[in-house]
Amino acid sequence: MKNIIEINNLSKYFILHTQGGVNIPVLEAVSLAASGGECVAIVGSSGAGKSTLLKCLYANYRAQAGSVRVRHRDGWVDMARAHPREILDVRRHTMGYVSQFLRAIPRVPAIDIVMAPLLATGTEPDKARVMAQALFERLNIAPRLWHLPPATFSGGEQQRINIARAFAPQPAVLLLDEPTAALDEANRNAVVELVREALRRGALLVGIFHDHAVRSAVATRIFQLRPAGVPL
Amino acid sequence: MMTETPLLEIQNLGYRYGQRAACVDISFDLFPGEVLAVVGESGSGKTTLLRCISGQLRPDTGQVLFQTRASETVDVWAISESARRWLTRTDWGFVHQNPRDGLRADVSAGANIGERLMAIGARHYGNIREEATAWMNKVELDTARIDESPSAFSGGMQQRLQIARNLVSRPRLVFMDEPTAGLDVSVQARLLDLLRGLACDLGLAAVIVTHDLAVARLLAHRTLVMNAGRVVEAGLTDQVLDDPQHPYTQLLVSSALPA
Numbered sequence: 001m002k003n004i005i006e007i008n009n010l011s012k013y014f015i016l017h018t019q020g021g022v023n024i025p026v027l028e029a030v031s032l033a034a035s036g037g038e039c040v041a042i043v044g045s046s047g048a049g050k051s052t053l054l055k056c057l058y059a060n061y062r063a064q065a066g067s068v069r070v071r072h073r074d075g076w077v078d079m080a081r082a083h084p085r086e087i088l089d090v091r092r093h094t095m096g097y098v099s100q101f102l103r104a105i106p107r108v109p110a111i112d113i114v115m116a117p118l119l120a121t122g123t124e125p126d127k128a129r130v131m132a133q134a135l136f137e138r139l140n141i142a143p144r145l146w147h148l149p150p151a152t153f154s155g156g157e158q159q160r161i162n163i164a165r166a167f168a169p170q171p172a173v174l175l176l177d178e179p180t181a182a183l184d185e186a187n188r189n190a191v192v193e194l195v196r197e198a199l200r201r202g203a204l205l206v207g208i209f210h211d212h213a214v215r216s217a218v219a220t221r222i223f224q225l226r227p228a229g230v231p232l
Numbered sequence: 233m234m235t236e237t238p239l240l241e242i243q244n245l246g247y248r249y250g251q252r253a254a255c256v257d258i259s260f261d262l263f264p265g266e267v268l269a270v271v272g273e274s275g276s277g278k279t280t281l282l283r284c285i286s287g288q289l290r291p292d293t294g295q296v297l298f299q300t301r302a303s304e305t306v307d308v309w310a311i312s313e314s315a316r317r318w319l320t321r322t323d324w325g326f327v328h329q330n331p332r333d334g335l336r337a338d339v340s341a342g343a344n345i346g347e348r349l350m351a352i353g354a355r356h357y358g359n360i361r362e363e364a365t366a367w368m369n370k371v372e373l374d375t376a377r378i379d380e381s382p383s384a385f386s387g388g389m390q391q392r393l394q395i396a397r398n399l400v401s402r403p404r405l406v407f408m409d410e411p412t413a414g415l416d417v418s419v420q421a422r423l424l425d426l427l428r429g430l431a432c433d434l435g436l437a438a439v440i441v442t443h444d445l446a447v448a449r450l451l452a453h454r455t456l457v458m459n460a461g462r463v464v465e466a467g468l469t470d471q472v473l474d475d476p477q478h479p480y481t482q483l484l485v486s487s488a489l490p491a
C-alpha cells in the first residue's frame with residue numbers, strides 16, 4: 001500500500017524564554033513512514049516525546065527541522081510548513097486527533113460536538129445525528145448525557161465524547177494519545193473494536209497505548225522513540 | 233479552495249500618535265470565513281490597528297486592501313470618504329467594546345437594528361420590523377422588548393443588540409474590539425457561544441481584538457500576537473497558544489489562566 005504519512009528527519013526542541021532560554025531537545029531526526037491499514041504504536045519512556053510527535057503530526061506543535069508530510073486531496077501537505085488554512089483543511093478532511101483531554105466548549109451539547117465535524121464535511125444533519133447517536137451507543141454514553149455540555153462529565157465520559165468526535169467523520173489518518181487511559185474494560189473493548197473497524201476500511205492509525213492489552217490488540221507495528229540525546 | 237484571494241490584505245501598516253509609534257510595519261491577510269484574533273497586552277496597539285483597518289483612522293503608512301462583493305479590490309484609504317462610509321454600512325460591521333459607542337440611545341432597540349437596513353435602502357416599515365424581530369431572536373433577546381430603549385437593557389443584552397445591529401445588513405467582515413470585556417463570566421460564555429454559531433452559520437470573516445486568550449482559542453482560526461506596536465508572532469491559534477515561539481508570547485501564555 002502507498003504511504004499516507006512520511007515523516008523525515010523531524011527535529012523538535014523547546015526553548016523556554018521564561019526560564020532563562022533553556023533548550024529542551026525532544027525529537028532528533030525522527031523518520032517514520034506508514035500506509036493505510038496500519039496501526040503504529042509509539043512506545044518510549046515518559047518524556048521521550050510520544051505526545052510531541054503526535055502533536056507535530058497534527059501541526060499543533062511546530063517542527064524546527066525536517067518534514068511531516070500527509071497525503072491530502074491527491075497531493076502531499078507538509079504539516080511543518082503549510083499555511084494555517086491548509087492545515088485546517090487537512091484536519092477537517094483527512095486527519096483526526098484524540099487528545100488526552102477533551103477541551104470542552106462551554107454550552108455546546110455532546111451530540112453537537114460529535115456532529116460538528118460531520119456537518120463541516122457536508123453530511124446532512126439528520127444523517128449526522130444518527131451517526132453520532134450510533135457512536136454514543138457503542139461507547140456506552142447514556143442518552144441522558146447526549147444533550148448536555150460535557151464540561152461536567154466524568155473523565156472517562158469526556159474521553160469517550162472525544163473519541164466519538166474523532167472517529168465520526170472516518171478520517172484517513174487518526175492520531176490517538178492514550179485513548180483508553182480513563183476507561184473501564186467494556187469501554188476499552190469498544191475502542192479496540194472502533195480501531196479495528198477503522199483499519200479494515202483502510203485508515204492509518206498512529207497511537208500511544210499505555211495499556212498493553214489494548215496495544216497488542218490493535219498495533220500492527222511498534223515504533224520505538226528514544227529520548228533525544230540518548231544513543232541507540 | 234487554497235487559491236482563493238484574501239478578503240482583506242494589510243501591507244506594512246504604520247500609525248503613530250505624535251512621537252509614539254502605535255503600529256509598526258504590520259502585514260497580514262484574512263480570507264473569507266476566517267476568524268482572526270489579535271491578542272497582546274494593554275497599550276500594544278490592538279485598538280489602533282483595528283481602527284486603521286476598519287476605515288476609522290487613516291494610517292501613516294501602508295495599505296489596506298479589501299475585496300468587495302463585486303470581486304473588486306479597493307484600497308480602503310485611497311477611495312473617497314463616501315465610498316468608505318458605504319463599505320462600513322454594507323460589507324463591514326464594527327462591534328465596539330462599549331455598547332454605548334455602537335448603539336443609539338435615543339431610539340428603540342428595534343430601530344437600532346432597523347437603522348442599518350434603512351441605511352442600505354430598505355424602506356418598507358413592516359419588513360424592517362420583521363427583520364429586526366428575527367434578529368432579536370437570533371441573538372436571544374426578548375422580542376417583546378423591541379420598543380424599549382437600549383439603555384433599559386443590561387450590558388450583555390446591549391452587546392447582543394449591538395451584534396444584531398451589525399449583522400442585520402449581512403456584512404462579510406466584522407471587526408470586534410473586546411466584545412466580551414466587562415461582562416460577567418456566564419454572560420461572556422453565552423455571547424461567545426452566540427458569536428461562534430453566527431460566524432459558522434453565516435461564513436463571516438472577523439477580526440477580534442481581545443486580551444483574553446480563551447476567547448482567541450474558542451473563536452479564532454488564526455491569532456496575531458502584538459507587542460509594542462509590532463506583530464511578534466502569528467499562526468494557527470492552537471499552535472501559537474500551545475507552542476509559542478516568541479519570548480513575549482511565552483510570557484503571555486504562561487501568565488494566563490489555562491485557556
Ligand SMILES: Nc1ncnc2c1ncn2[C@@H]1O[C@H](COP(=O)(O)OP(=O)(O)OP(=O)(O)O)[C@@H](O)[C@H]1O
Binds near residue numbers: 047049053
Ligand atoms: N509545549 C511545551 N513546552 C515546553 N516543553 C514541552 C512542551 N510539550 C512537551 N514538552 C516537553 O517535551 C518532552 C516530551 O514530552 P511529551 O509530552 O511528548 O512526552 P511523552 O513521551 O508523551 O510522555 P508521557 O508518556 O509521560 O506522556 C518533555 O520533557 C516535556 O516537558
Ligand SMILES: Nc1ncnc2c1ncn2[C@@H]1O[C@H](COP(=O)(O)OP(=O)(O)OP(=O)(O)O)[C@@H](O)[C@H]1O
Binds near residue numbers: 273274277278281
Ligand atoms: N488618542 C491617542 N493619543 C495618544 N496616544 C494614544 C491615543 N490612543 C492610543 N494611544 C497610545 O497608543 C498606544 C496603543 O494604544 P491602543 O489603544 O491601540 O492599545 P490597545 O492594545 O488597544 O490597549 P488596550 O488593551 O488597553 O485597549 C498606547 O501606548 C496608547 O497610550
Ligand SMILES: [Mg+2]
Binds near residue numbers: 050051052
Ligand atoms: Mg504523552
Ligand SMILES: [Mg+2]
Binds near residue numbers: 278279280
Ligand atoms: Mg484597546
